[in-house]
Amino acid sequence: MHVRLSKMKEGERGVVIDIQGGAGARQRLLGLGITPGTVIRVIKSSPPGPVIIGVGPSKVALGRGIADKIIVRRES
Amino acid sequence: MEKVVALAGNPNVGKTTIFNALTGLRQHVGNWPGVTVEKKEGIMKYKNRKFRVVDLPGTYSLTARSIDELIARNFILEGNADIIVDVVDSSCLMRNLYLTMEILEMGVKNVIIALNKIDLAKKKGITIDFKKVEKALGIPVVPMNAKEGIGIDDLKETIVAMADGKITTNPVIPIYDELIEREISHISKILKGTPLAEKYNVRWLSIKLLTRDEEVIKLVLKHLGQEKMDEIMKHISELEQHYKRSLDMVIASQKYEFIDSLIHQFVTYPTERKETIGDQLDKILIHPVYGMISLFGVFYLLFKFVFTVGTPMQEALDSLFASLGDLVGGYITSETLRGLVVDGIIGGVGAVLSFFPLVFLLFVAISFLEDIGYMARAAVVMERIMRKFNLPGKSFIPMVMAFGCNVPAVMAVRALDDERDRILTMLVNPLVPCSARMVVVTFLAGAFFESHQALVAVGIYAISFGLALISALILGKFVIKGEGSPFVIELPDYLIPSWKTIIIHSWERSKEFLKKAGTIILAGAVAIWYLSNYPEPVGSGLSYAERLGKFFEPLTRLMGQDWKAAVSLIFGIIAKENVIATYGVIYGVGESEEALAVLMRQAMAPLQAFVLALVTTLYIPCIATIAAIRSEGGMKWAVIASLYDLVLATVVGILVYHLGLFILG
Incomplete structure (x- = not known):
């Protein structure tokens, strides 16, 4: 099931499928290891605050706007 | 010409620590030409050899989409570096090697990997076979724990060997489908x-x-x-x-x-990822409610530390300059020269210099929070609030620092990711009242609103801070357009910082403040001394300062202020607490605040005092802050910030005065 990262709940995991939106924002994510195929886990998500995700050993905070543009395949 | 070593790497990998270890205190901080990105350079001496070390901006990749990345990329691309040292965090290899691949893909051969934080990797259960790393990457790899000084000599040795052409490399480059x-x-x-x-x-x-x-x-x-x-x-x-x-x-x-x-x-890698103390801490520190509470706690402690330690030092410096003035004055027979040296130079520069301890300590406290990993968390907590005013979460840091002193605050905008965000934050920063303005506000509030002193002071602070946010909203919409960067920030591991790095960093930053004191602030102090002593000293009614004051009086009248306010405000540009000191000179009571309060109460009503305190808080930034804006963003923005604040203060002053008259009947 595909879902926007901003809609995922704390504790959920998934694989990034696509990153929509402008090249500027997208390329910043790529440098942080967030690309199609990356496994991520949602550490904290409490709207309207940023979403905190785990990417490998590192933690990244993403604003709601950009989290909205990341499409994830949810893993159960 | 000595050979050039460029340091590249992700943010938070210990690049600064390595830079300090290579160069010691032989370093210079400036800006990359034309932009608000910090450029650090230093000289590395090793075994009678000299190298110029350039610290490239910390980046995750080398796209053309951010100024920082473009600077780092062009530096390498144009062949400006004889040797590139790529600092890699060994506890986060996957992401760090992405930048390494971006560098190697450019076709450069002279790259050394500084594989830092090997202690942290070990603690996380990651085992690395260093011999195999070298073989896999085809370039020299130096395992390091820079904070403890481990591997520094190996790195220097490798740099020298590569400079002498003793190392042949065969860099790996990524292969695609x-x-x-x-x-x-x-x-x-x-x-x-x-x-x-x-x-x-x-x-x-x-x-x-x-x-x-x-x-x-x-x-x-x-x-x-x-x-x-x-x-x-x-x-x-x-x-x-x-x-x-x-x-x-x-x-x-x-x-x-x-x-x-x-x-x-x-x-x-270890099979299972264990929950760390950092994960536990994050549950509190980035929580929407507890995070906000802890943020207030942290910054309360920060200012408590800065003022408890700094204020006595500031007072000591103040009296030191006073005695220095007396001492020097005793040796000068010419009255004009004595006035220039004692009142103009020592008095004027001393007033600004006495803030040095506060500036330095603020940098120490902020660097500490930065290096320990807290600042990224603070930005997360503040993001949702700051974003409403067109500012990124990170801009909260310079905004808070400004309560101490605007000079380090303006310099701190360098930490923001985006040029637009940097300019915008810098422009509204002077509206956040610093500790010098606290002196004026508390004096006036105490003299005129005895029973409501705290309330009035807090009110002025609130109006001022509110205007800073509203200005950001308006300027961001009409003057410095653009989306601002989307909020993307890495939350680094919590780390015990290296004191040496913090002290060097704070010293480098506050040194710029000292340099300004010696140049632009000195010039300003002399100019104002001249205005107030020629052709006759202030008090005679004939000095240029008083004439200027009378010239501006029609304007200050609209705010319910006479020429004395105009003169005081002009002198306040040197340092804002001069506003009160000037009133003291004009009324001929010197430094006696008691006497001054009595005289001022006779001369003006509480409403006028309130307006004076408010206008002092808002109008033109002090000369040191203007100088800081100029060196961060250029002359253009320094002028714009000064004019904007001047107009804003005038408009608000007039409005509040007339509104007050209306309400009070």
């Missing part, structure tokens, strides 16, 4: 016939074209012409359709896959 590789060699063939091939690596140019890199497209277009370029872009569009997404994503994904296969040759 068949379709991408075919397109790369297709474009490479076209580019090989152009002059570009002599200067740049054609494989790199080809890959960057595939990702639609704006800078490379511009560059190639110049040499190939529109027709051939269209041909290439048509191919790229077809490939994009095939993958159903832009190729920057495809290439990044494949690059990570390549790194993954590489890493497995030399690293074994």
